[in-house]
Amino acid sequence: MSGKIVVAVVIVLVAAVCTFLFWPSDDRAIRKQLALIEEAGSKAAAEQPIEALFKARQIAELFADPCLLTMEAVRFAGSYPRKQIQDRIVMVRAFYAQARVSLHDVSIEIAETNTAAVRGTLRLRGEVKGEAIADVHEIRAEMKKIGDTWLFTSVTIVEVLER
Amino acid sequence: MATSRLRRFLLPDLYRKFIFRLLLVALTAVVVFTQFLIPLRIEGKSMEPTYDDGGFNFCWRGRYLFSAPERGDVVVIRFAGQRVMLLKRIIGLAGDTVEFRNGALFVNGVWVKEPYVRSPSDWNLAPRTVEPGKVYVVGDNRTVALDRHHLGQVEQERILGGVVW
Numbered sequence: 001m002s003g004k005i006v007v008a009v010v011i012v013l014v015a016a017v018c019t020f021l022f023w024p025s026d027d028r029a030i031r032k033q034l035a036l037i038e039e040a041g042s043k044a045a046a047e048q049p050i051e052a053l054f055k056a057r058q059i060a061e062l063f064a065d066p067c068l069l070t071m072e073a074v075r076f077a078g079s080y081p082r083k084q085i086q087d088r089i090v091m092v093r094a095f096y097a098q099a100r101v102s103l104h105d106v107s108i109e110i111a112e113t114n115t116a117a118v119r120g121t122l123r124l125r126g127e128v129k130g131e132a133i134a135d136v137h138e139i140r141a142e143m144k145k146i147g148d149t150w151l152f153t154s155v156t157i158v159e160v161l162e163r
Numbered sequence: 164m165a166t167s168r169l170r171r172f173l174l175p176d177l178y179r180k181f182i183f184r185l186l187l188v189a190l191t192a193v194v195v196f197t198q199f200l201i202p203l204r205i206e207g208k209s210m211e212p213t214y215d216d217g218g219f220n221f222c223w224r225g226r227y228l229f230s231a232p233e234r235g236d237v238v239v240i241r242f243a244g245q246r247v248m249l250l251k252r253i254i255g256l257a258g259d260t261v262e263f264r265n266g267a268l269f270v271n272g273v274w275v276k277e278p279y280v281r282s283p284s285d286w287n288l289a290p291r292t293v294e295p296g297k298v299y300v301v302g303d304n305r306t307v308a309l310d311r312h313h314l315g316q317v318e319q320e321r322i323l324g325g326v327v328w
Contacts, residue, residue: 104243121242121243136249
């Protein structure tokens with residue numbers, strides 16, 4: 001009898017953990033979008049041009065059309081259509097022979113109005129003309145749920161060190 | 164005798180006190196190494212030769228609890244959190260004017276000897292005054308081109324602590 005109770009408790013616990021881990025939520029949907037940036041932003045040395053174009057499109061589709069981009073370090077802010085963002089991503093990725101993009105310390109605050117404030121550290125490690133290059137930026141972004149998809153409506157590259 | 168002692172050490176009986184001690188040690192380790200002494204794996208060459216690429220250190224968060232950062236201190240600067248941080252040296256405090264002339268550092272117009280810089284540098288940076296609540300930081304490796312080196316003034320509240328050694 002007690003054995004059956006133990007088995008039942010274990011099953012309930014496993015079910016609870018699975019529900020907690022895999023239940024669809026806005027937080028999880030946003031993290032999935034961020035994971036796509038890491039995946040599509042990274043570039044293998046043997047990447048083919050068609051794959052590069054596909055990945056740039058994947059990333060561009062995460063942005064609302066248009067999206068406000070701000071770079072605090074150069075006092076620049078502008079609203080860009082998705083196509084222009086895609087072209088810029090193609091250019092930046094082409095600059096690197098290989099690259100690895102990763103996001104760390106991501107915090108997500110979801111408001112009731114289908115908007116979210118996202119903060120994190122973007123790390124880029126790559127190779128340009130045989131030389132290793134590393135860069136780190138703090139990113140502050142706003143996302144909006146449009147239909148079923150969370151899209152970036154505003155992205156700011158925070159200036160941590162001001163020359 | 165020795166075998167049984169070794170066996171007891173490696174495979175102790177899971178009695179209540181032992182489990183409690185184990186949990187306490189684990190909890191203490193988590194608190195200490197996430198809140199007070201944060202392990203750092205150094206990546207990059209911007210602090211060479213003082214701190215080499217691939218080196219290891221700890222960020223001591225209590226470093227500036229009772230004292231303010233000073234010129235020459237090596238500090239840990241956070242971005243959005245504690246996973247990726249910068250290791251830099253303070254060269255200027257709020258109100259100071261910092262400048263580089265052919266690689267030589269001048270603070271408030273006075274040349275500053277930097278024994279930790281071992282490589283020649285040709286950096287030229289026009290004088291700039293550090294804003295209130297900020298410090299000016301730079302790496303020890305000055306062989307990197309100035310435009311590719313992370314340096315500048317940073318809010319003091321972004322300083323997470325100092326390195327242990």
